[in-house]
Amino acid sequence: MIPGVTLELILYTTALGLVIIGLAGVVLSSHLFRMVLALVIAEAGANLMLVLSGYRWDAVAPILLQRAEQPTMVDPVPQAMVLTAIVIGVGIQALAVSILIRIRQRYGNLKRRDVAEKMDAEIAASAGIRRDISQDAPLGERPLSPLPAHTAESRGGDA
Amino acid sequence: MRNLTGLLFAGGLGFMLLAIASGIDFGSPPMRIGEAIQSASPQEVGAANIVTSVVLGYRGIDTLGELAILFAAASAAGVVLGRRHTTTGTQRKGGFVLFHGGALIFPFLLTIGFYIIFHGHLTPGGGFQGGVILAAAFFLPLLARPGARLHHSILSVIEAFAGASFILIGLAALAEGQAFLQPMLNQDTLGSLISAGTLPLLYIAVGLKVGAELASLLSNLAQTESEQ
Numbered sequence: 415m416i417p418g419v420t421l422e423l424i425l426y427t428t429a430l431g432l433v434i435i436g437l438a439g440v441v442l443s444s445h446l447f448r449m450v451l452a453l454v455i456a457e458a459g460a461n462l463m464l465v466l467s468g469y470r471w472d473a474v475a476p477i478l479l480q481r482a483e484q485p486t487m488v489d490p491v492p493q494a495m496v497l498t499a500i501v502i503g504v505g506i507q508a509l510a511v512s513i514l515i516r517i518r519q520r521y522g523n524l525k526r527r528d529v530a531e532k533m534d535a536e537i538a539a540s541a542g543i544r545r546d547i548s549q550d551a552p553l554g555e556r557p558l559s560p561l562p563a564h565t566a567e568s569r570g571g572d573a
Numbered sequence: 574m575r576n577l578t579g580l581l582f583a584g585g586l587g588f589m590l591l592a593i594a595s596g597i598d599f600g601s602p603p604m605r606i607g608e609a610i611q612s613a614s615p616q617e618v619g620a621a622n623i624v625t626s627v628v629l630g631y632r633g634i635d636t637l638g639e640l641a642i643l644f645a646a647a648s649a650a651g652v653v654l655g656r657r658h659t660t661t662g663t664q665r666k667g668g669f670v671l672f673h674g675g676a677l678i679f680p681f682l683l684t685i686g687f688y689i690i691f692h693g694h695l696t697p698g699g700g701f702q703g704g705v706i707l708a709a710a711f712f713l714p715l716l717a718r719p720g721a722r723l724h725h726s727i728l729s730v731i732e733a734f735a736g737a738s739f740i741l742i743g744l745a746a747l748a749e750g751q752a753f754l755q756p757m758l759n760q761d762t763l764g765s766l767i768s769a770g771t772l773p774l775l776y777i778a779v780g781l782k783v784g785a786e787l788a789s790l791l792s793n794l795a796q797t798e799s800e801q
Contacts, residue, residue, distance in 0.1 A: 438583035476623035489607030494627035498639040505646035512650040
């Protein structure tokens, strides 16, 4: 083994690396399904990190045996938390995938930019506002224009 | 620009997490509660699997909350996907191996699922894991015959019954003058199948609920996919 590289360094780096890879994937990926997969990776890293936090050297699984003296056992609390976190993760992933199915049925693909544009267009259309002005612009005419007409024009055009 | 900020974010997050993790002493858990539970749980709960006594005994109300989250996720997925009965029998059937292999493996999956649920207080496993295996058992026929359907009404009855019995067991402890979801009944000998009081009953309820929920979720997903 390389000097300076200990077992705990490898284990922690693996768990944290999974979290970071997953979150970077959520931020960087341009496809919605890949975002869900990246979230799954991040969740696996977080679960691994939790289990690692209860680890103890020379310890066995926390199950009582029928003998006189019990060996040292690892911390059962993180394991109990991870146990339920995994099942909840499955439920959340199923919800995410079902939303993705609906998005794909409506917009035809799952590319983030494409879907966002189409959604913006639909929202603007249903709200009855023009897409080329700012989203924060009020609908309709103002009773009193706060600025001269040419200034208002140029402010509205930067969306 | 977006990629650059994303990479910066990931790098900074990694640095922060590593800095936090380097302060943790590996191999000696920082929490004292684990040791306290290990020494107290054989007398207080009487389950051989200490993880089970944490999940259902010490953190029973958290488990109820987690079941509620799972229920909310499953029903939200059902709401998003909707339920339409338009297509019947038009899909491709599964191949010979999938069809007969699924039929062959179904009883074994059922047996393993219930075994894991019933022995949750003795060995690694329990309601959550066994419930997932039960869901897989009931989903396998849907893969082999895409036209077949699960009976959603039966599944919801099972699910409602399991969830209600979990809460009722907790309320029974309350009626006895103890805390909500506190383990009751006889503890019996440590390590025998019927031991640990109400914990096996709670795990059976959890297993049925998780199994029914995941099965209906999977069949919802499969039907929506096959409608495209």
